[in-house]
Amino acid sequence: MKKISFLLLLALLASGLFFLNGCNKGEESRVVKNGDEVKVEYTGTLADGTQFDSNVGGEPLDFVVGSGQLIEGFDKAVLGMKVGETKTVTIPAAEAYGERREDLVIEIPRERLAPGMDPQVGDIVGLESGGQTYPVPVVATSEGTITIDANHQLAGKDLTFTIKLLEIVK
Numbered sequence: 001m002k003k004i005s006f007l008l009l010l011a012l013l014a015s016g017l018f019f020l021n022g023c024n025k026g027e028e029s030r031v032v033k034n035g036d037e038v039k040v041e042y043t044g045t046l047a048d049g050t051q052f053d054s055n056v057g058g059e060p061l062d063f064v065v066g067s068g069q070l071i072e073g074f075d076k077a078v079l080g081m082k083v084g085e086t087k088t089v090t091i092p093a094a095e096a097y098g099e100r101r102e103d104l105v106i107e108i109p110r111e112r113l114a115p116g117m118d119p120q121v122g123d124i125v126g127l128e129s130g131g132q133t134y135p136v137p138v139v140a141t142s143e144g145t146i147t148i149d150a151n152h153q154l155a156g157k158d159l160t161f162t163i164k165l166l167e168i169v170k
Contacts, residue, residue, distance in 0.1 A: 030168055036065035037169035039076065045160045052154065062164050069162045071096045077163055086164040093156050100156030105139070107147045119146055 017019040039060035063069045073091030126133040140147035
């Protein structure tokens with residue numbers, strides 16, 4: 001009986017179905033590469049320490065690395081990470097939401113607005129472009145115009161992320 005158990009143990013070890021200390025050594029040493037589906041938790045902060053986003057304590061962020069689902073710098077940051085690893089990276093604006101563009105601050109004559117529409121500073125209005133409507137904030141008003149800012153709210157800002165790789169799905 002002992003000989004059969006020993007042979008079974010050897011077969012399991014050789015097949016990779018048996019894990020020492022509950023840990024699959026193959027997964028432990030695997031690193032993230034382009035095309036991998038991964039799950040991460042993260043916290044994003046600005047240079048002054050203000051937190052702008054986090055999923056810690058919530059659902060993990062699930063995405064395919066290099067697919068363009070996320071900002072370029074975040075994709076680059078997870079490359080080479082191992083499951084369980086945590087790292088903090090600062091992503092320059094150019095690899096995040098781009099530089100702020102003054103040509104996206106647009107003054108619109110009030111006569112071009114829908115009848116009865118009277119947006120105030122801080123209101124969100126719909127900007128139509130290419131058959132789609134995008135929500136943009138009103139940043140200034142006057143009697144004859146409103147001014148909207150179509151920049152992403154994080155445009156022009158370097159972003160710091162603390163990222164923990166929870167799982168490499170594929």
